[in-house]
Amino acid sequence: MTPTPKSDFLRIIMERGFLADCTDLTALDDALIEGPVTAYIGYDATAASLHVGHLLNIMLLRWFQKTGHRPITLMGGGTTKVGDPSFRSDERPLLGPEQIQSNIDGMQKVFAQYLDYGENGAMMLNNAEWLDGLNYLDFLRDIGRHFSVNRMLSFESVKSRLDREQSLSFLEFNYMILQAYDFLEQYRRYECRLQMGGSDQWGNIVNGVDLTRRVLDQEVWGLTTPLLTTSDGRKMGKSQGGAIWLNGDMLSPYEFWQFWRNTTDADVGRFLKLYTELPVDECDRLGALQGSEINEGKIRLANEVTTLLHGAEAAASAEATAREVFEQGGAGGDLEVVTIAPDALPISVVQLLTQTGITGSGKEAKRLISEGGLRLNNEAVADPQTQLDAAAIGDGLKISVGKKKHRMVQIG
Structure with a gap:
């Protein structure tokens, strides 16, 4: 791993805690220095809104664009019809085309808050554009021959399912081939050279890197972020009331603000680095506060994250409401x-x-x-x-x- 990356993007994400793994960090660092790189993250349309669990990678795309590169948000209009089996104990329920499109419409609202989709800016694509029209026999002959079933079975996301003797359908097994094809197709169309995602996607990402090299003889890379848990071991974004949605019509800005205000003391500094754009030194200072003073860090975290998603006015309103409730008892x-x-x-x-x-x-x-x-x-x-x-x-x-x-x- 490169100890001191030369590119702004890698330097920033490494010091803020975004990086879990990369297929070739040195080569990627060199490419980022040479000129703008295009990268994508895929999002299957399994719900009407993204949730806090997606926010880490949305911030990763934001930093990618802020450091001079071109991000793609890939909507999984095609792959959602299959369902990602990664680290699941059972098969996802299959959604119809109308529900998938409705979910995509809901998810797209969030990205516009974090990325600039103006001319020559970020791109939003839908993999149904190339997956829906595939000829099955041609696809098997041209793409399927590059995949080793033995190797696919060795990936932890699949292996863990089989080790528990839980069924893995042929439909789901095809998912990793389709996701790999997404990378290949985006290289062909937009010279996309980097796929990013959570570390649970490592196997799928490596498949896409290998396929693009085999078919097009082009060097591309994969990069993953850590799967976050809170300091008390809970999966990030899960709460007693369910998922913390990013769409304001599914979770109010006030409730969103409160989620961050209730961050555990030990997580404040880490979350400030990942979910805000405050300087790292300031994140460390706020995260190191002790006793009741740590509330300053929690309020700053809640305000910064809510401002990015819902705007400064919504953040200020949420803080004012919270102060009224907690400090004056609400009445x-x-x-x-x-x-x-x-x-x-x-x-x-x-x-x-x-x-x-x-x-x-x-x-x-x-x-x-x-x-x-x-x-x-x-x-x-x-x-x-x-x-x-x-x-x-x-x-x-x-x-x-x-x-x-x-x-x-x-x-x-």
């Missing part, structure tokens, strides 16, 4: 604290709502939850069967119903 007074005895745990959210006086009955509590009206530490809770133990309550659990009804639950 001019301190937040009412309710104490629960340790032997009363675990407790269901329905019982919690009635015991804290937020609802008058279990029936009312269940209705409130089913209508999406409950937040615990500002994360939506949709299941009335949810149980809370001492770990979930921790040093304090904030219950919110609407913007004005709040309680702080503590164990005593």
Whole structure:
């Protein structure tokens, strides 16, 4: 691995923590120095919105463009019809063409906030453009002959599935061939020489690099980012209320801001480097704050990330609302604290709502939850069967119903 890369892009992403692996870092570094390089990341249209788990690679594309190169966001209109089996325990449900297109429409809104799609800027493509019209026999003869089944079975994403004796359909097995073909086709059309993605995509990316070299005798590269988990071991972007969506109509800017405001102390410095454009020294300073001072770093993180996605006005509004709720109790007074005895745990959210006086009955509590009206530490809770133990309550659990009804639950 190049210890001190010459190119701005590699230097920046390495010092900020984006780099997991690369097929040939030295050669890529040289190419980035020589002139603009085109790179892509693919996104299958499995949901109506991207989520926080995608944000790391969106920021990677943003840095790629900011350092003078051309990013491609590739919508998987074709590959979504097959489904990526990487590190999954079962086959993805197949989506119809209308649902796939609807999902693509929803996903595209986010990219415009991070990338410049103006003339000679970033490109947005859809692999259905070349995959939908493939002739199967020609494809097998021209492309399929370059793939070794033995080698494909050795990739960890496939091997882990087979080791658990879980079925891998022939449809899914074709996915890695189609993704490799995406790289080849984008080189042919746009001289795209780099594919980037999460480290779970390493096998698929290497296949694309090898195929492009075999068919076109051209040098191309692959680069991956680490799969992030929070300091307490949770997958990045997952919360008690489900995925943290990037589309504002699926998760409000206030809830998005709160997600980042609730970052664990140990993750603040790392997340500032990955999800904001603050100088690394400032990220380190904020991340090193101790005690209550670390809240300065959390608020800065929430403001910076929310500004990039939803704009400065939405970030400022979210911070103001949060200050009103937490510092003034939402209605001019301190937040009412309710104490629960340790032997009363675990407790269901329905019982919690009635015991804290937020609802008058279990029936009312269940209705409130089913209508999406409950937040615990500002994360939506949709299941009335949810149980809370001492770990979930921790040093304090904030219950919110609407913007004005709040309680702080503590164990005593």
